[in-house]
Amino acid sequence: MPPDFAPLKNDRILRAARGQTVDRPPMWVMRQAGRYLPEYHEAKGKNDFFACCRSPEIASTLTLQPIDRYDGFIDAAIIFSDILVIPQAMGMEVLMVDGVGPRFPNPLRSPSDQQYADLLAKEVDVKKELDYVYKAITLTRQKLDGRVPLIGFCGAPWTLLCYMVEGGGTKMFREAKTWVFKYGEEGKKLLQKISEICVEYLVLQVEAGAQMLQVFDSWAGELTPASFEVMSLPYLRYISKHTKERLKERGLDVVPMTVFAKGAWYALDQLCESGYEVVGLDWLHDPAQAVEIANGRVTLQGNADPGVLYGSDASITNVVEHMVQGFGGGKQRWIVNLGHGITPGVDPEKLKLFFQEIVRHTT
Numbered sequence: 001m002p003p004d005f006a007p008l009k010n011d012r013i014l015r016a017a018r019g020q021t022v023d024r025p026p027m028w029v030m031r032q033a034g035r036y037l038p039e040y041h042e043a044k045g046k047n048d049f050f051a052c053c054r055s056p057e058i059a060s061t062l063t064l065q066p067i068d069r070y071d072g073f074i075d076a077a078i079i080f081s082d083i084l085v086i087p088q089a090m091g092m093e094v095l096m097v098d099g100v101g102p103r104f105p106n107p108l109r110s111p112s113d114q115q116y117a118d119l120l121a122k123e124v125d126v127k128k129e130l131d132y133v134y135k136a137i138t139l140t141r142q143k144l145d146g147r148v149p150l151i152g153f154c155g156a157p158w159t160l161l162c163y164m165v166e167g168g169g170t171k172m173f174r175e176a177k178t179w180v181f182k183y184g185e186e187g188k189k190l191l192q193k194i195s196e197i198c199v200e201y202l203v204l205q206v207e208a209g210a211q212m213l214q215v216f217d218s219w220a221g222e223l224t225p226a227s228f229e230v231m232s233l234p235y236l237r238y239i240s241k242h243t244k245e246r247l248k249e250r251g252l253d254v255v256p257m258t259v260f261a262k263g264a265w266y267a268l269d270q271l272c273e274s275g276y277e278v279v280g281l282d283w284l285h286d287p288a289q290a291v292e293i294a295n296g297r298v299t300l301q302g303n304a305d306p307g308v309l310y311g312s313d314a315s316i317t318n319v320v321e322h323m324v325q326g327f328g329g330g331k332q333r334w335i336v337n338l339g340h341g342i343t344p345g346v347d348p349e350k351l352k353l354f355f356q357e358i359v360r361h362t363t
Contacts, residue, residue, distance in 0.1 A: 003142075011149065013075045016299055016334065023331075026075035026076065027355055033062045037065055048096065053081050056132060079205075083153070083154060083216055086198065089124055089126060092106070093105050111186040149211035154213075156215050157232070180231055194235070196242075199238075213255055214278075215240075215257070217260065218262050233271075236274050240275030256278060279294065282340055294333070306343050308354075310350075331362070
């Protein structure tokens with residue numbers, strides 16, 4: 001059974017996710033707990049990034065920093081973690097290299113690699129391997145004391161496969177595309193394996209205290225529409241369907257779920273039918289057109305260009321006005337967010353202005 005927590009004082013984002021009318025659109029932003037905040041660097045200290053993820057105390061402290069700084073504006077916390085904890089749980093080594101990003105010293109190159117057979121055969125004890133995430137979630141819920149809901153998350157199978165075979169971030173996606181067009185059947189077996197782990201991971205996050213879930217398909221836009229229907233969409237659907245079924249079986253709350261398929265603008269209609277309550281939009285979507293396509297089926301989340309936070313105050317106001325108008329005023333079916341995560345070097349006061357302008361234009 002999940003632990004006992006304080007009653008929720010602000011459920012604005014949960015009501016918006018379920019299509020209910022709200023007083024103003026709920027707000028949070030991807031990567032809101034991160035290196036753009038000076039207090040992040042103080043709390044992180046000399047700890048490695050993944051060491052922070054594995055420390056429930058540090059992870060909870062970092063999660064709460066934007067909630068404290070932007071008190072009264074942010075309507076949700078998202079647990080400080082990383083999508084690559086799943087490949088780690090599967091037995092792959094992942095390092096976070098300063099100034100470079102994640103690196104896999106031994107990436108998976110082909111189905112003939114012994115590592116492929118090992119990954120498929122491995123019985124992953126998701127509860128044991130990722131116990132530190134669940135502990136961080138429970139501790140964070142306790143520290144939040146009902147101020148705002150806590151979001152849990154995972155990476156989507158396609159995006160995780162990309163990292164596992166590329167060995168890190170890339171612009172070419174040479175290895176990932178090889179798995180699409182040469183090792184398609186073998187790739188689908190691995191995607192299914194990852195999907196099953198994602199389901200268990202998400203269910204256990206809810207059991208630990210997560211009140212909303214998001215699935216990040218950060219590299220969805222690297223797929224053609226036809227490839228997306230084969231290598232991404234079926235597994236996104238699998239995760240939404242089976243997570244909800246497992247939550248019901250365990251007597252847990254069936255929490256709202258968000259899918260964020262960055263770059264897959266062509267698949268918005270399909271994503272609205274993929275079993276998620278919320279569909280996240282990147283900044284390549286026009287809000288009014290997205291609303292027309294969604295047609296009330298889901299709540300939309302997004303979608304300011306993160307780069308606007310480098311801009312002038314007037315530019316931030318213009319972007320907010322365009323979003324508010326496009327999303328129909330913000331009282332229903334909209335969760336305010338950026339179109340991707342906050343980028344390095346952003347002045348935290350610019351994000352505050354973004355929030356202030358949302359409130360000013362919607363209340």
